[in-house]
Amino acid sequence: MKRKITLKQIARELDVSISTVSKALSGSKEISEDTTQKIQAFAKLYNYKPNNIALSLKNRKTKTIGILIPEIVHHFFSTVIRGIELVANKRGYNVIVGLSNESFTKEIINMEMLANGSIDGFILSISKETLLKQDYHHFNATINQGMPIVMFDRVVNEVECDKVIVDDFNGAVKAVNKLIQNACKNIALITTMDYVSVGRLRTQGYLEALENNKIVADSNLILKIDDSLDVENHLEILENEIQKFFELNKKIDGVFAVNELYAVTAMKVAKKLGLSIPEDVQVIGFTDGVLSKHATPTLTTVSQHGQKMGEQAANLLIDRLESDNTEYDQYIVNNNPKSDFIKLVIETEIIERESTK
Amino acid sequence: MKRKITLKQIARELDVSISTVSKALSGSKEISEDTTQKIQAFAKLYNYKPNNIALSLKNRKTKTIGILIPEIVHHFFSTVIRGIELVANKRGYNVIVGLSNESFTKEIINMEMLANGSIDGFILSISKETLLKQDYHHFNATINQGMPIVMFDRVVNEVECDKVIVDDFNGAVKAVNKLIQNACKNIALITTMDYVSVGRLRTQGYLEALENNKIVADSNLILKIDDSLDVENHLEILENEIQKFFELNKKIDGVFAVNELYAVTAMKVAKKLGLSIPEDVQVIGFTDGVLSKHATPTLTTVSQHGQKMGEQAANLLIDRLESDNTEYDQYIVNNNPKSDFIKLVIETEIIERESTK
DNA sequence: ATTCTTAGCGAAAACGTTTTCGTGTTGACA
DNA sequence: TGTCAACACGAAAACGTTTTCGCTAAGAAT
Numbered sequence: 001m002k003r004k005i006t007l008k009q010i011a012r013e014l015d016v017s018i019s020t021v022s023k024a025l026s027g028s029k030e031i032s033e034d035t036t037q038k039i040q041a042f043a044k045l046y047n048y049k050p051n052n053i054a055l056s057l058k059n060r061k062t063k064t065i066g067i068l069i070p071e072i073v074h075h076f077f078s079t080v081i082r083g084i085e086l087v088a089n090k091r092g093y094n095v096i097v098g099l100s101n102e103s104f105t106k107e108i109i110n111m112e113m114l115a116n117g118s119i120d121g122f123i124l125s126i127s128k129e130t131l132l133k134q135d136y137h138h139f140n141a142t143i144n145q146g147m148p149i150v151m152f153d154r155v156v157n158e159v160e161c162d163k164v165i166v167d168d169f170n171g172a173v174k175a176v177n178k179l180i181q182n183a184c185k186n187i188a189l190i191t192t193m194d195y196v197s198v199g200r201l202r203t204q205g206y207l208e209a210l211e212n213n214k215i216v217a218d219s220n221l222i223l224k225i226d227d228s229l230d231v232e233n234h235l236e237i238l239e240n241e242i243q244k245f246f247e248l249n250k251k252i253d254g255v256f257a258v259n260e261l262y263a264v265t266a267m268k269v270a271k272k273l274g275l276s277i278p279e280d281v282q283v284i285g286f287t288d289g290v291l292s293k294h295a296t297p298t299l300t301t302v303s304q305h306g307q308k309m310g311e312q313a314a315n316l317l318i319d320r321l322e323s324d325n326t327e328y329d330q331y332i333v334n335n336n337p338k339s340d341f342i343k344l345v346i347e348t349e350i351i352e353r354e355s356t357k
Numbered sequence: 358m359k360r361k362i363t364l365k366q367i368a369r370e371l372d373v374s375i376s377t378v379s380k381a382l383s384g385s386k387e388i389s390e391d392t393t394q395k396i397q398a399f400a401k402l403y404n405y406k407p408n409n410i411a412l413s414l415k416n417r418k419t420k421t422i423g424i425l426i427p428e429i430v431h432h433f434f435s436t437v438i439r440g441i442e443l444v445a446n447k448r449g450y451n452v453i454v455g456l457s458n459e460s461f462t463k464e465i466i467n468m469e470m471l472a473n474g475s476i477d478g479f480i481l482s483i484s485k486e487t488l489l490k491q492d493y494h495h496f497n498a499t500i501n502q503g504m505p506i507v508m509f510d511r512v513v514n515e516v517e518c519d520k521v522i523v524d525d526f527n528g529a530v531k532a533v534n535k536l537i538q539n540a541c542k543n544i545a546l547i548t549t550m551d552y553v554s555v556g557r558l559r560t561q562g563y564l565e566a567l568e569n570n571k572i573v574a575d576s577n578l579i580l581k582i583d584d585s586l587d588v589e590n591h592l593e594i595l596e597n598e599i600q601k602f603f604e605l606n607k608k609i610d611g612v613f614a615v616n617e618l619y620a621v622t623a624m625k626v627a628k629k630l631g632l633s634i635p636e637d638v639q640v641i642g643f644t645d646g647v648l649s650k651h652a653t654p655t656l657t658t659v660s661q662h663g664q665k666m667g668e669q670a671a672n673l674l675i676d677r678l679e680s681d682n683t684e685y686d687q688y689i690v691n692n693n694p695k696s697d698f699i700k701l702v703i704e705t706e707i708i709e710r711e712s713t714k
Numbered sequence: 715a716t717t718c719t720t721a722g723c724g725a726a727a728a729c730g731t732t733t734t735c736g737t738g739t740t741g742a743c744a
Numbered sequence: 745t746g747t748c749a750a751c752a753c754g755a756a757a758a759c760g761t762t763t764t765c766g767c768t769a770a771g772a773a774t
Contacts, residue, residue: 003503017754032752051474053413054730057759073435082429085456096453099442117408146360268653291651296625374724411760414729
């Protein structure tokens with residue numbers, strides 16, 4: 001087994017100095033043609049590649065991006081990672097992943113583990129617990145140490161940094177508008193109980209669309225699911241809740257759900273109750289994941305373009321990293337309220353499938 | 358903005374030497390109580406944390422694991438990552454992710470990007486293209502440089518390293534046995550065309566189970582899908598193929614599919630043809646993903662325990678990294694054919710749901 | 715009074731780079 | 745013959761650590 005070769009070894013072997021080797025390999029014209037040839041050949045033979053860690057230390061940049069997300073077994077988040085990895089790789093960066101598992105503490109631990117030189121900047125989405133606690137000091141502390149952050153999806157005004165969000169509000173408006181255009185008269189909303197997250201914006205969009213169309217919102221038509229409990233593993237509970245909801249509101253002819261799980265479950269229940277989709281009830285769900293594509297009938301959704309979000313976030317971060325750093329420091333030093341942090345809004349798109357007419 | 362503070366700065370500020378600061382912070386009893394107190398207080402005040410890159414360079418280990426997988430928007434792979442991240446974090450390691458996107462070249466590029474000091478070892482699953490090419494030199498080259506690799510799921514005998522695999526063969530046997538016990542007489546197999554991957558083992562398991570039960574395999578009951586084309590985005594093609602298959606083989610009363618997509622599509626088609634599940638046809642799919650859980654009816658599956666695979670793989674790798682390295686080097690140097698590389702087999706489990714009786 | 719310990723600290727090397735600044739040799743030119 | 749430029753290369757610093765070794769001074773032991 002031959003360990004990776006270093007400049008020093010090449011130098012010793014070829015009886016020149018380390019500096020000469022370094023220069024020869026970078027093609028400096030300070031070194032004679034002869035020596036350069038010899039050194040390059042030798043290096044190639046032994047497959048010399050500069051040690052990244054040494055470079056990182058010297059350059060004080062790691063060419064690595066830290067991703068910190070609540071969960072990875074999740075269609076949306078994994079598409080975002082794919083987007084980030086795509087442009088990161090293209091631009092010469094690596095990607096290191098940390099999972100907060102929706103926990104405040106794990107989020108902090110992960111940040112501290114990475115913020116000590118391992119990465120050049122963060123791309124993250126805030127954990128539920130952090131959103132509940134409304135404690136964002138760790139983000140600000142990181143930024144104050146000169147490490148840029150780009151937040152996506154679950155963002156927060158209290159932290160000044162670049163952000164990439166999906167237009168939850170207008171996505172919901174579009175969806176509900178579509179149902180209204182499709183002649184739905186009694187549109188139900190299935191949403192989450194906790195109002196901290198993006199769910200709130202989607203609910204607001206629902207209300208806005210109704211109002212715009214001069215429809216009076218009926219609170220009976222709004223079902224709030226307690227998503228603190230682990231729904232994924234207690235599907236019966238979800239199903240029962242939705243079934244009761246349907247039975248209490250027989251007139252429902254349209255459903256807008258804030259995620260695809262609620263949407264497909266609603267379809268399942270509706271079919272069970274003898275309703276046909278889309279004839280009797282039309283359904284639209286937020287988030288375009290695997291479930292939507294393969295449900296029967298296939299589900300019309302509001303796509304969030306996760307991959308695109310990831311790409312944009314990565315570009316934003318790398319642009320910032322590679323722009324003149326003194327500039328960035330200025331922002332921080334001045335604590336300039338109208339500093340030009342960018343907030344990118346990714347437009348949603350309605351993917352029409354069989355669950356709507 | 359205050360950049361992260363270093364030992365040197367603390368030393369200068371407190372008018373001691375760098376070594377003294379380092380020792381004081383690590384609680385060396387070489388330093389007097391007084392000085393230690395003073396230094397520790399100062400360090401805490403300025404939130405000193407040692408620079409990871411410098412430590413990596415000094416210790417010649419990064420405490421980082423490289424994961425290289427074909428795809429991340431994929432339930433199985435993301436559960437594996439979750440498992441890896443879990444134990445990695447617990448044992449003080451970070452996790453850096455590279456995606457090969459099923460491409461041989463991207464796999465190599467990614468490996469080279471990471472193998473130059475950025476990580477201590479790899480956990481990877483081989484890309485389809487690499488399996489087709491049967492070119493594994495990059496794996497062996499990496500191992501020869503002293504960097505351990507743990508392969509999972511898609512492994513290959515040509516590379517000597519630790520491996521974690523799921524028992525595809527027996528998983529398939531179990532599944533088909535279950536169908537037979539449930540009185541299925543004509544069990545169809547829906548598998549993939551390319552015989553390189555794990556699909557082959559599952560097919561063999563199917564055949565074995567039939568034979569064990571003295572059932573003669575009928576080649577008409579085997580449908581091979583060409584998975585070189587992008588099935589996910591051309592569901593109609595898949596659906597049509599399966600429909601034709603069903604129409605040609607009316608006697609089918611059981612289906613074993615090598616992945617959940619094929620299984621749910623089979624269910625969809627069966628229902629369309631007026632067959633009820635599980636009364637007329639029973640279905641079992643390999644891989645327990647989101648689709649299975651939410652299909653109607655819910656799908657009985659062979660679970661691969663992805664998270665567990667990830668955990669085992671991570672433990673294997675970290676054990677190797679932290680065991681006396683000279684030992685490991687021995688294996689490589691001697692190129693010992695019966696060297697104790699470990700091959701862990703994760704047992705599959707049948708998750709019974711509504712698609713079987 | 716001399717030697718020996720020991721406590722408390724600093725200097726320096728090492729990890730693997732890149733880069734700046736010297737330095738010695740050669741040949742040309744006056 | 746002496747001066748100078750150009751060429752080819754090496755020494756050393758720097759990035760931020762840890763650790764080994766050495767040094768000094770004070771007190772203990774002889």
